[in-house]
Amino acid sequence: MVSAIVATARNNVIGKDNQIPWYLPADLAYFKRTTLQHHVLMGRNCFKSIGRPLPKRTNIVITRDPFYRADGVLVAHSIEEALGIAFDNGEAEAFI
Template identity: 60%
Template sequence: MISFLWAEDENRLIGKDNQLPWRLPADLKYFKKTTMGHPIVMGRKTYESIGKPLPGRTNIVLTRNPAYMADGCEIFHSKEEFLLWAQLIEEEIFVIGGAEIYHLFIEEADQLYVTKIFEQFEGNEYFPKINWENWQLISKELGIKDEKNPYNYEFRRFIRKQ
């Protein structure tokens, strides 16, 4: 099962110069709790922005560069190569970015975990447009706005309609 996990603002913005355009510790905690123990898939730029493999998860980096290496990560060079591997995995696999990787796998996604931030930020990376007719909301939880988490936000989970 392939799931997407991301945070976005009101305009589908997900990044600014390979970084998150906001500081929202509750979302990082949600990310860690949700992905822990599961494989996570990311593009090379996302991996390099994180800077190291995330502990407790199989880290998978997708890159077209055949010479690319990253200690502690599995490297795949094509969507097809990754999907062959993914067929052998019986657990949920999380695609965590960036925009190009989300776009590449949108047809394969079974579940979406979205942190919706009710603000507008400046940036240059947007989540691909989704046909929401194909998705059913199965849960949503309002996040707690406080001194550490200064925005209104909500955790939403969708499954693909059959």
């Protein structure tokens, strides 16, 4: 199963200048609780804005850059490849 997990403002903003434009501890706690022990797929810019792999999750970074590497994450070059990695690892629910 593939699940999308996203928070948006009323005007559909999900981020600005590589930052989340709000701080809602309950929202962050929900994200953590929901994604723990799962594979989390994200784009390279999202990963760079977080600055580190999310703990207790398998982080898969999707990028077109064939030379991109980062510590603590798996790298894929398409959503299909990322999902293949997750499901080949036995994941039942991957989060995008």
